[in-house]
Amino acid sequence: MDPQARQPAAAATLRDVARLAGVSVSTASKALNERPHVRASTREAVRAAADQLSFSPNSLAQGLSAQRTGTVGLLTSDLEGRFSIPVLMGAEDAFGSDRVAVLLCDARGDAIREQHHLRALLARRVDGLIVVGARPDVRPSIGRVPVPVVYAYAPSDDPGDLSLVSDNERAGAMAVEHLLASGRRRIGHVTGDPTYGAARDRAAGALAALERAGLELAGGEPFYGAWSEEWGRSAQRALLRAVPEVDAVFAGSDQVARGVLDALREAGRRVPEDVAVVGFDNWEAIATGSRPSLTTVDLQLQHLGRVAAQRLSAAMSGDARQGVERLPCRLVVRASSAPRD
Amino acid sequence: MDPQARQPAAAATLRDVARLAGVSVSTASKALNERPHVRASTREAVRAAADQLSFSPNSLAQGLSAQRTGTVGLLTSDLEGRFSIPVLMGAEDAFGSDRVAVLLCDARGDAIREQHHLRALLARRVDGLIVVGARPDVRPSIGRVPVPVVYAYAPSDDPGDLSLVSDNERAGAMAVEHLLASGRRRIGHVTGDPTYGAARDRAAGALAALERAGLELAGGEPFYGAWSEEWGRSAQRALLRAVPEVDAVFAGSDQVARGVLDALREAGRRVPEDVAVVGFDNWEAIATGSRPSLTTVDLQLQHLGRVAAQRLSAAMSGDARQGVERLPCRLVVRASSAPRD
DNA sequence: TTGTACGCGTTATCAC
DNA sequence: GTGATAACGCGTACAA
Numbered sequence: 001m002d003p004q005a006r007q008p009a010a011a012a013t014l015r016d017v018a019r020l021a022g023v024s025v026s027t028a029s030k031a032l033n034e035r036p037h038v039r040a041s042t043r044e045a046v047r048a049a050a051d052q053l054s055f056s057p058n059s060l061a062q063g064l065s066a067q068r069t070g071t072v073g074l075l076t077s078d079l080e081g082r083f084s085i086p087v088l089m090g091a092e093d094a095f096g097s098d099r100v101a102v103l104l105c106d107a108r109g110d111a112i113r114e115q116h117h118l119r120a121l122l123a124r125r126v127d128g129l130i131v132v133g134a135r136p137d138v139r140p141s142i143g144r145v146p147v148p149v150v151y152a153y154a155p156s157d158d159p160g161d162l163s164l165v166s167d168n169e170r171a172g173a174m175a176v177e178h179l180l181a182s183g184r185r186r187i188g189h190v191t192g193d194p195t196y197g198a199a200r201d202r203a204a205g206a207l208a209a210l211e212r213a214g215l216e217l218a219g220g221e222p223f224y225g226a227w228s229e230e231w232g233r234s235a236q237r238a239l240l241r242a243v244p245e246v247d248a249v250f251a252g253s254d255q256v257a258r259g260v261l262d263a264l265r266e267a268g269r270r271v272p273e274d275v276a277v278v279g280f281d282n283w284e285a286i287a288t289g290s291r292p293s294l295t296t297v298d299l300q301l302q303h304l305g306r307v308a309a310q311r312l313s314a315a316m317s318g319d320a321r322q323g324v325e326r327l328p329c330r331l332v333v334r335a336s337s338a339p340r341d
Numbered sequence: 342m343d344p345q346a347r348q349p350a351a352a353a354t355l356r357d358v359a360r361l362a363g364v365s366v367s368t369a370s371k372a373l374n375e376r377p378h379v380r381a382s383t384r385e386a387v388r389a390a391a392d393q394l395s396f397s398p399n400s401l402a403q404g405l406s407a408q409r410t411g412t413v414g415l416l417t418s419d420l421e422g423r424f425s426i427p428v429l430m431g432a433e434d435a436f437g438s439d440r441v442a443v444l445l446c447d448a449r450g451d452a453i454r455e456q457h458h459l460r461a462l463l464a465r466r467v468d469g470l471i472v473v474g475a476r477p478d479v480r481p482s483i484g485r486v487p488v489p490v491v492y493a494y495a496p497s498d499d500p501g502d503l504s505l506v507s508d509n510e511r512a513g514a515m516a517v518e519h520l521l522a523s524g525r526r527r528i529g530h531v532t533g534d535p536t537y538g539a540a541r542d543r544a545a546g547a548l549a550a551l552e553r554a555g556l557e558l559a560g561g562e563p564f565y566g567a568w569s570e571e572w573g574r575s576a577q578r579a580l581l582r583a584v585p586e587v588d589a590v591f592a593g594s595d596q597v598a599r600g601v602l603d604a605l606r607e608a609g610r611r612v613p614e615d616v617a618v619v620g621f622d623n624w625e626a627i628a629t630g631s632r633p634s635l636t637t638v639d640l641q642l643q644h645l646g647r648v649a650a651q652r653l654s655a656a657m658s659g660d661a662r663q664g665v666e667r668l669p670c671r672l673v674v675r676a677s678s679a680p681r682d
Numbered sequence: 683t684t685g686t687a688c689g690c691g692t693t694a695t696c697a698c
Numbered sequence: 699g700t701g702a703t704a705a706c707g708c709g710t711a712c713a714a
Binding site for chain 1: 351352397398399400401402404405408410412420421423426427429430433438439443444445447454457458459460462463464465466487523540569570571596599600603624626627630631632
């Protein structure tokens, strides 16, 4: 196995193609780029030569002369988390992978590292930037940079920036309205860390929906705690003690919901017959593995990524927006919230 | 909010810096690049000018003349999955984010799209390529490309390629040896899809370890099925029927292990007192949310990513390897496998 | 020590 | 219709 054979010669350049086709470099360029004023036979000859050499234009050179790289940076702080990935995928397919490539940088929650990555991305002359925060709360703007920026998931603290976020308040209302529609009236809310704006927004939406129905939250207040199953279990036990007749629980995350389900089963309550449960996140592995499978709210992050890419494209074309844009969530109905007979 | 103000003028070039410092472009270049034969005062003047203009060299131009882009491509098929992300993170910090940036492409399991992305990455003249498969099985080589390639997670079918994979067989043995050390003797194996090479490798390692101890697998055969909690529950019920005296279960994934735990609890068995359980994957949310928390095998994918980056760097320096390199896994001991008194 | 000239690969302008 | 020329921004021989 000759190492030389495994690494073929350097890629062909336009000059090689031109030489082989017996034309000048500029003619070859026009021929391959569908430019007018090229004889058909010449065009064919150039194409043939390009094919033969498996020519593929050097995007560095293209970018250098065109002043655009066809590259966008994605600056995240939540790579191991599951939120930036769908955003990334949405962005990827909205841009079209043939036109734009994504340079990924993970700051891992470190502001210094973020600055560092930011510089690196700008040095690479990305055409635009998507900033995905680690948690759905207001985060510091990266400041003024020479390219358009869109914030996704976590909004920027600078109202002059454009931020795209999930509409958590509306989502909380949706969850409760669904429970009401399935015939529930004593609805509790067990959720996670109250320092998360998303937790408070979801709770606010839920409370508003209850109020519109002339109802109060079972237990009086939301049960704030941690984003864990363990918290879900203990909070649900407390909720059952406080309001034994509770007939539905809206959980702030799917993990919390799993804990809620466990506690209900241990207390001898049937789901969904006695108590309905709605989760949040539509985390596939969690929501479909549970018994029963979990009705939950999908943040539609991939859609959020697509919109981010569209807004970024628009901004790169000079059509920039500002402010915070809230995107809708979607309720995914499974077994845990079947209507009451 | 003047849009002009939000998008400052185009980035400064070396020419701007040189002009401001009152020197030639080449002198400015030498000054900034720590080259010799530059008077200290000149160097300082250039640096000051660069600072003032927030100069940052255009990597496109650098790459064009240096024939290297400082960019590697990561071609994955498993973005939404949780396997390529740790690999990516490991690669990122092994390269050093200041030296190399990662271009991410997700083929989403489509061979056509993979070819497409491959071309795009090569057009961008990446210095190297990491290919992360969708599942831990042999996959088609991407063939001969003009840059070094390392396969991670899923090995290439071409022995001339370099592949880095987890040592699943050794990991299966580790799991069983741990159970034996904790005083268990009737050990069953509930695992997932038998078309996964990793499932068979883990089972083989487990069987070999049992044989070395002069024992047989409880139930005779591994319980193959699906990578789901549901399968874990039903398989464990079957295992209990077949071998009521089973005192340990090695599960092929953490999800399967969760199902096993559920079935055991329903059957009135205490974990770890009556039956010990070991999972696989160290999927944080699954393994620490369970009751009790799950002893499990960590694939150390981030380490795998780091090694991939090292091998790629070596190959870019002309020092290429071939074949399949198996990297060790690590047992993470939690509550579900506490030793027997 | 500093500056001039050229090359990296491509595209666009303008002669021919 | 075609081809020479300049330009994109940087690094680096080589000349001064």
